[in-house]
Amino acid sequence: MAQGRITRGTTGANRLRRVDRWIAALPALRRADDPFVVDLGFGASPTTTLELHARLAAVRPDVEVLGIEIDPERVARASVHTRPGVAFSLGGFEAPAPWGRRPVVLRALNVLRQYDESEVADAWARMTARLQPEGVLVEGTCDELGRVASWVGLGVEGPRTFTVSLRLTGLERPSVVAERLPKALIHRNVPGERVHAFLAALDAAWARAAPLSAYGPSQRWRAVGAAMRAAGWPVRDGPRRWRLGELTVGWSAVTPGPSSAPRSPDRAPRDL
Helix, strand or coil: CCCCCCCCCCCCCCCCHHHHHHHHCCHHHHHCCCCEEEEECCCCCCHHHHHHHHHHHCCCCCCEEEEEECCHHHHHHHHCCCECCEEEEECCCCCCCHHHCCCCEEEEECCHHHCCHHHHHHHHHHHHCCCCCCCEEEEEEECCCCCEEEEEEEECCEEEEEEEEECCCCCCCHHHHHHHCCHHHHCCCCCCEHHHHHHHHHHHHHHHCHHHHHHCHHHHHHHHHHHHHHCCCCECCCHHHHCCCEEEEEHHHCCCCECCCCCCCCCCCCCC
């Protein structure tokens, strides 16, 4: 029996480009013996599943993407788009795959947003249990146009990273992402919680870097990334990702619970 329930299924062309770009850079995908990827909850249209395959095939031509939906009618409509490297199947958080294959990446965007916070841990556990040993679950949300997004990167052991990805042109403050936090964090954005302190620090760093606006928003955001790292936040990436409007930190920076001083990186920083 499929685990989960039918959600609104809102989707749109190019909506998930930011997270797809991040996934395409994952070392786990690039070195996987079996580059099998699951797109869980693709929605009313298979558009984002097809886009995911196209973007990942640019770095792994042998990638295979399976779109999974819990709504049989959506699966039936999507199945006419089956092609080499892309297939569709009925299922839920158990992420069923042919011949017991396990994904190296499981993407679940804008799915848990429609669940209760109390259901997140169980859903995470069910999905990560399906991963390859070095696999990554990417779970988060974005706005309708894909200009504001955030997601959690999880392994079989649990949450590893938290990423914010923003369209920098016209950005007033980074905390606009507060409305698009993953379900595990969106209700935690209150004074005293780590994610609230993290977003406040992002806003402050963005404001201090305002003089760099003359050189473009990417230069300003790169200054933000450098400032966050210098302040002790566990920043995992570097300038190559910052120029895209991304910032990835260790999960310890935002894990639900009382805020404290920024922590030293809990593993060596790496530029994805």
